[in-house]
Amino acid sequence: MPELPEVETTCAGIAPHITGQVLRQVVVRDGRLRWPIADNIDELVVGQTLHEVTRRGKYVLMHFDEGGLIGHLGMTGSMRIVTRAEPPAYHDHFDLCFDGCLVRYRDPRRFGSLLWQPYPLQQHPLLASLGPEPLTDAFNVDVLQVACRGKKQPIKTLIMDSKKVVGVGNIYANEALYMAGINPNRQAGRVSKQRLSLLVCAIKQVLAEAIAQGGTTLRNFVDSDGNPGYFKQRLQVYGRTGEPCRGCGEPLKEVRLGQRSTVYCRHCQR
DNA sequence: AAATTCTCCTGAAGGC
């Protein structure tokens, strides 16, 4: 499932192939994504030059002359560079066709999206109220402390709230809380500043490591199958319910928080 | 206002 590191990898992977090029055509085979792709999407963007590909949270932003395409990979989305005229496969829902190559979007569960927004992009409702980027200085212990103040909601659901900080998905929320020694169910307002500081560091560290790992897929991006293999071996808690904690050996416990599987060590995380 | 639940979707995994 694409988390921030995968989106970062996606942006870095496609950008060199399409930056500076004119978008010639948008082929929509199935526009029924999270939000329907606009029927007039090609009128809006075709003929414009792509100047830059950036990421905001888990959104891919393609900056054209007069506005941007806002892409989201949802649960199962991927964007690949296709250099030859390979026939589209099942679930290949749209292509962005440039000179010489195209970006092909595949998404079996169709939780992703492709939207057009005139400049300024941050005025789009999906972008307008996003919190700080976790890997920048804008996300720090002071900001997190303010966000947590007086909150009774579990700390885990708070750090997964994109209004508080973007890009922390379920896997990395679990991992970061383990790293910081904080029980995911603890009320956000009852975590000390010192421990929030540990959490900030843990979030930055786990995301940065994952990006570094995802980066190994980068050089083969065009040819790879799009499944960065970094997770499995590095995960300390996610997907390890019942297995021994690597810190103390106690079996890891699983609970549901906000409809999401939450794995933690009752001994190491308070 | 804040917190929780619902919702979209399909493939994988598990039970029998």
Place this chain on the structure above:
DNA sequence: TGCCTTCAGGAGAATT
């Protein structure tokens, strides 16, 4: 090539 049920999850929308 077994069929059916359950589960997974990003994140906005709806509900409590």
